[in-house]
Amino acid sequence: MKENNNVLEIKDLCVYAGQKELLHNLNLTIPAGEVHALFGPNGSGKTTLMMAIMGFSRYQVKSGQILLAGKDITELDITERARWGIGIAQQLPPAIPGVKLQQVLDYVTAANHQQVDNVGQVAKAADMERFLNRDINGNLSGGEIRRAELLQLLAMQPMFSMMDEPDSGVDLEALKVVGELVNMLFSDDPVHPARRKAGLIITHSGNILNYVHVDKAHVMFERQIGCTGNPAIILDTISKYGYAECTQCLQEGV
Amino acid sequence: MKKTEYHPNGGVSPELNALDQLDPTDTAALAQVGVLTEGEQRAGTLILRDFCPICIPNRTEGLELLPIATALEKYDWLREKYFWKAVPTDLDEITEQCASQQEVYGYFAWVRKGAKVLLPCQAALYMASDNITQVVHNVVIVEDDAELQLVTGCVTHQNVYSGLHMAVSEQFIGKNARLINTMVHDWGPDVTVYPRSGTFVEAGGCYESNYISLRPAKIITSNPQTRLIGKGASAKFLSVILGVEGSMIDMGGDIYLDADDTTAELAHRGVCTGGEMHQKGLLIGNAKCKAHVDCAGLLLNVGEEGFILSIPGIKAHHPDARMSHEASIGKLAPEQVEYLQSRGMEEREAISLMIRGFLGADIDGLGFELEDRIAEITELAGHGEG
Ligand SMILES: Nc1ncnc2c1ncn2[C@@H]1O[C@H](COP(=O)(O)OP(=O)(O)OP(=O)(O)O)[C@@H](O)[C@H]1O
Numbered sequence: 001m002k003e004n005n006n007v008l009e010i011k012d013l014c015v016y017a018g019q020k021e022l023l024h025n026l027n028l029t030i031p032a033g034e035v036h037a038l039f040g041p042n043g044s045g046k047t048t049l050m051m052a053i054m055g056f057s058r059y060q061v062k063s064g065q066i067l068l069a070g071k072d073i074t075e076l077d078i079t080e081r082a083r084w085g086i087g088i089a090q091q092l093p094p095a096i097p098g099v100k101l102q103q104v105l106d107y108v109t110a111a112n113h114q115q116v117d118n119v120g121q122v123a124k125a126a127d128m129e130r131f132l133n134r135d136i137n138g139n140l141s142g143g144e145i146r147r148a149e150l151l152q153l154l155a156m157q158p159m160f161s162m163m164d165e166p167d168s169g170v171d172l173e174a175l176k177v178v179g180e181l182v183n184m185l186f187s188d189d190p191v192h193p194a195r196r197k198a199g200l201i202i203t204h205s206g207n208i209l210n211y212v213h214v215d216k217a218h219v220m221f222e223r224q225i226g227c228t229g230n231p232a233i234i235l236d237t238i239s240k241y242g243y244a245e246c247t248q249c250l251q252e253g254v
Numbered sequence: 255m256k257k258t259e260y261h262p263n264g265g266v267s268p269e270l271n272a273l274d275q276l277d278p279t280d281t282a283a284l285a286q287v288g289v290l291t292e293g294e295q296r297a298g299t300l301i302l303r304d305f306c307p308i309c310i311p312n313r314t315e316g317l318e319l320l321p322i323a324t325a326l327e328k329y330d331w332l333r334e335k336y337f338w339k340a341v342p343t344d345l346d347e348i349t350e351q352c353a354s355q356q357e358v359y360g361y362f363a364w365v366r367k368g369a370k371v372l373l374p375c376q377a378a379l380y381m382a383s384d385n386i387t388q389v390v391h392n393v394v395i396v397e398d399d400a401e402l403q404l405v406t407g408c409v410t411h412q413n414v415y416s417g418l419h420m421a422v423s424e425q426f427i428g429k430n431a432r433l434i435n436t437m438v439h440d441w442g443p444d445v446t447v448y449p450r451s452g453t454f455v456e457a458g459g460c461y462e463s464n465y466i467s468l469r470p471a472k473i474i475t476s477n478p479q480t481r482l483i484g485k486g487a488s489a490k491f492l493s494v495i496l497g498v499e500g501s502m503i504d505m506g507g508d509i510y511l512d513a514d515d516t517t518a519e520l521a522h523r524g525v526c527t528g529g530e531m532h533q534k535g536l537l538i539g540n541a542k543c544k545a546h547v548d549c550a551g552l553l554l555n556v557g558e559e560g561f562i563l564s565i566p567g568i569k570a571h572h573p574d575a576r577m578s579h580e581a582s583i584g585k586l587a588p589e590q591v592e593y594l595q596s597r598g599m600e601e602r603e604a605i606s607l608m609i610r611g612f613l614g615a616d617i618d619g620l621g622f623e624l625e626d627r628i629a630e631i632t633e634l635a636g637h638g639e640g
């Protein structure tokens with residue numbers, strides 16, 4: 001039934017916030033089974049891209065298309081996109097007074113008893129139990145927010161998961177836990193760990209990549225994907241020469 | 255729209271004295287405010303239907319629940335020591351009018367020394383006819399070391415559009431006694447409601463008041479007066495109110511902390527989808543005490559006319575009075591609603607979860623068709639808020 005094997009396909013996407021253009025003719029393809037990393041200097045549009053893929057109303061698609069497993073979802077609202085299988089772990093998710101993490105997990109797992117047990121076990125393993133009955137994202141540290149976001153994704157089991165800087169503000173020990181949660185999310189079949197679900201991970205430091213393997217990396221510059229290639233080489237280049245070098249390469253049209 | 259006319263003495267209701275004379279629409283109305291007309295889950299029941307008291311004889315040791323007129327006849331001391339002693343007759347026009355009534359309607363609940371009434375005792379002030387004026391006077395006495403949980407439902411029949419309800423309530427809580435009063439109001443759209451209440455709490459006594467009004471009258475003004483007169487007495491107030499277009503709701507609450515080691519907490523939770531909402535409250539520290547007042551408002555699609563005005567007040571006369579206040583007004587932010595949507599919730603589900611969260615876990619136990627009501631508020635909140 002599927003025309004191709006891509007989980008995510010973005011074609012010539014232009015995104016605005018009000019009058020301001022935040023993404024310009026952006027193209028990105030993520031094949032089934034692949035997890036990609038997204039690098040790029042501050043303000044280049046990485047978060048914008050994820051939020052636009054999820055469908056947040058602050059980010060309006062002016063033109064272009066977003067396809068999920070071949071289906072055009074550009075006109076769908078957030079709820080529908082979530083139900084079609086897109087999930088996001090935001091970097092700075094809003095606190096919602098009076099709404100508990102457990103309530104959201106209950107909602108997500110309502111139809112699946114097996115999932116209820118799994119999520120309970122993961123919460124325990126990730127030392128998250130004490131946050132379950134607290135306000136969602138309220139008064140949590142950076143590392144706690146990361147774990148809470150990932151726990152929700154694990155409950156949802158999206159076909160395509162996005163994570164905005166899952167490694168920022170996370171100490172080394174917690175990073176290991178975060179890495180495990182991310183791997184659990186992508187490789188849900190322990191017998192075949194290489195069979196993975198697709199995803200996209202924003203990272204500046206690349207720290208998360210010490211735990212989670214990625215198939216490809218993209219670098220964003222000024223509202224577009226400027227460069228795509230081997231994750232290790234790209235990360236090396238950025239950490240040695242900074243983004244200036246990458247920009248150069250872009251200007252040379254390499 | 256129907257024309258509003260008040261008949262001071264109202265339409266005449268037929269004599270009723272047993273629960274089985276209530277028809278299903280009555281039962282439904284009462285159920286909305288937590289007043290159960292079946293089963294064994296209540297320690298006692300008194301329903302004032304328009305002007306006719308329906309009293310179920312209670313079998314609970316130490317508890318007496320009677321129409322106030324009957325109680326005044328039966329106990330001389332009631333008039334001497336309690337009647338009009340916690341609320342002055344000359345407080346305002348409302349109390350003056352109540353005091354001038356020839357017939358007195360209302361309930362009298364009395365728990366004797368040391369008696370702990372386990373099941374809630376319920377009283378309903380029920381307006382079944384349109385355009386009447388219901389004037390009531392209630393007295394609650396919980397003697398030393400006694401405990402009572404009172405559910406008071408004030409409700410109009412589904413066909414009642416307008417009316418006037420005036421109520422004086424006087425409550426006396428003895429040493430180390432405890433009264434939990436949960437009041438649920440559910441009024442017709444053009445009903446005016448003036449409660450006037452006064453409570454005394456003696457040493458070690460505890461008064462807890464929960465006021466829920468999620469289907470509001472046209473006008474409600476209430477400013478209950480509570481006096482903590484004995485060492486270690488405490489009071490805790492929570493009001494949860496919905497305001498809609500055309501309504502004017504003014505909720506106050508003065509608590510006097512007159513003795514050492516007294517504590518008071520006053521919290522208002524208001525959801526405003528239109529109309530005027532005033533959240534007040536004044537804590538007065540006259541001794542070594544601890545008190546906090548907290549007003550929180552949620553504005554949803556209020557239009558141009560609607561507003562919330564929050565004025566939490568604290569006043570200290572004593573250097574060891576530790577008092578604080580806070581107030582906040584906000585809306586449901588689109589990024590919060592969308593966050594929940596990104597977990598697969600419908601916008602409506604997200605909004606109702608947030609409203610429930612805002613109103614607080616405290617109301618959970620009340621249960622009275624709460625889900626329906628939150629769904630209604632969600633409708634009023636409108637979709638695509640932002
Ligand atoms: N709602 C908005 N209205 C106007 N400008 C916005 C809005 N959201 C983001 N921007 C701007 O768009 C640009 C891209 O922002 P974005 O958050 O996507 O960057 P980023 O690549 O995630 O940066 P960082 O690495 O700092 O997280 C920035 O210049 C930002 O100021």
Ligand SMILES: [Mg+2]
Nearest residue numbers: 046047091164
């Ligand atoms: Mg960002």
